[in-house]
Amino acid sequence: MDLSLVTFAQILVAVLAIIGLMVANAVVMVYVERKAAGFIQRRPGPYEVGPWGTIQAICDSMKLLAKQIFVPANVDWVLFFLAPVLAFFPVLLLFLPIPFGPYLTGLAVPDGIVLILAFAGFGVLSNLFAGWASNNKYGLLGAARAVSQSVAYEIPLILALLAIIFQTGSLSLTEIVEAQGSYPWQWNILVQPLAFFIYLVSLVGETNRAPFDLPEAESELTAGFHTEYSGMGFALFFLSEYANMLLVSFVCATFFLGGYKGPFLDGIWWTFIKAYLIMFFIVWIRWTFPRVRFDQLLNINWKWLLPLGLINLWITAIIVKLLP
């Protein structure tokens, strides 16, 4: 691929649009999450700040912007300030190869999913930096948990995606969408239901959301790896958490739910509807299930998801080989 001026301009526009999408997504999802939490617990949720509490998230972000930035004693200065930035910026890159619509892709690389899986590791690194640099025992324990959890859950996630890649024979996200049809019975979720289930569980573990939010378990480690971050540092961690949720939802929609293809008319709206349904599912289980213990979390991964993923991959490989 030659990096001509047109490609450069295309990437620039795509990155700007993705920044807008990330910020808008965080503002909307904070409101949706608090409102959904309210309805699940039979209370109204944010109600008085703006009509139906709609500008609640904007008020929160403005407050965090104006909050004192606190640097505790004996921190590692470089890593302490690098960690929130490192949590935020690599996510921009991850959105580039995702096909939002039939012709709407930031950067149509042939090996899109490899790019996403490779750079997703930066999120783990930023959590480790944050916990290590802040010179706090809770932060360090949270960082250790975040690393062991994310590294463990990446493996069944990749195994689930590999089954689809075997079946399609391509690493390009656009080709994977094109291999599926417009109607729900032509989507990969019916061909690979076990892979979809494994992906759905590992997605929650990978984004550190409840019931797998062990890195920031409030009752044990005050706030985990971002214990010492106030103001915008904390806001950047939150922004990147919601952006990561959106990213795994988009990948799930692309791989299992037909991406931009849908009944009646293909287009960008189907990608967003499917991705946000999965986002809502993540929010829903957060407020429904209690947190698991750490040994239970790793047992689910190593004793169930990993063998199931391997068996699924093996069966898929045999079927793909026998039925060309």
Add this chain to the structure above:
Amino acid sequence: MAAPDRTLIKPGEVQPCQSKVLPPLINLKPVNFFFDVNRAMSIWPVTFGLACCAIEMMSVSMARFDIARFGAEVFRPSVRQADLMMVTGTVSKKMGPSVTRLYEQMPAPKYVMAVGNCAISGGPFKFEDQYGIVEGVDQLVPVDVYVPGCPPRPEAILEGVFAIQEIIAGFRFWPRAEEIKS
């Protein structure tokens, strides 16, 4: 990494907090007003309870009273991300240094609400030769709003949050009880 050793506190001695909040460096009135209104609309309290008033604090965030309506339901376990410390209940002299320490760890726009008679003045524990209880948390940290009651009703805690909002923004957002015509 561990906390430095504090000097031994003698019986009957109370150490108030040493830090104070500095005025803002840039004092532009419209900017301050904008940020103050936003601060008033998203008060995040610390997850911090001492005695039976903490049960009322939990109750105020639950379904019947729901502090989330006013954007104050985000109870942060880490004081670095919190704005308001509700001192809910009896502060014993042994707990006093921890309360002071939590207050001093909060970043700058920070407010304290003394909930219940024990936190205000010692309440039922104020008698002669009493040796274990701090008689009023304002001996330790500067208090913005006092909410009386033993324990106060959840409505009273909500009213205390409104008073904090009035202190931050300079005006009251919600109608008073006597202004509402039913």
